[in-house]
Amino acid sequence: MANILLAEDDESLRHFLANALRRAGHMVTDVGDGLKALSTLQEFSVDLLLADVVMPGLDGVELARRASETQPGIRVMFITGFAAVALKARERHHAGAKVLSKPFHLKDLVEEVDAMLAA
Numbered sequence: 001m002a003n004i005l006l007a008e009d010d011e012s013l014r015h016f017l018a019n020a021l022r023r024a025g026h027m028v029t030d031v032g033d034g035l036k037a038l039s040t041l042q043e044f045s046v047d048l049l050l051a052d053v054v055m056p057g058l059d060g061v062e063l064a065r066r067a068s069e070t071q072p073g074i075r076v077m078f079i080t081g082f083a084a085v086a087l088k089a090r091e092r093h094h095a096g097a098k099v100l101s102k103p104f105h106l107k108d109l110v111e112e113v114d115a116m117l118a119a
Helices: 011-023 034-043 060-072 083-093 106-118
Strands: 003-007 027-031 046-051 073-081 097-099
Touching: 003 011, 003 034, 011 027, 027 034, 034 046, 034 060, 034 083, 046 060, 046 106, 060 073, 073 106, 097 106
Parallel strands: 003 027, 003 046, 046 073, 073 097
Antiparallel strands: none
């Protein structure tokens, strides 16, 4: 079981993803924008940041950069409909980040999260 912070601005998608991860046995805190996610990261430690790339307040790439400063060693996975942008951003800001392109199956999300956490 891992502590996961999910930052996704689409409320219905966020709840859907959070519920799937909880059913897989993870503790999930979900927030609707990057600024709330950053605040949450300052309150407690997380094992994985799962962030949409495009969000209000603070985008996922900048959030990941700041998360790495606050919590060195944090694992990062981006979820996005803009895979090319995320791949370029990943190379610049968080070399270990995984990118999961929307749309994706919940089974794929859980498998990717579990693989990142096991590494």
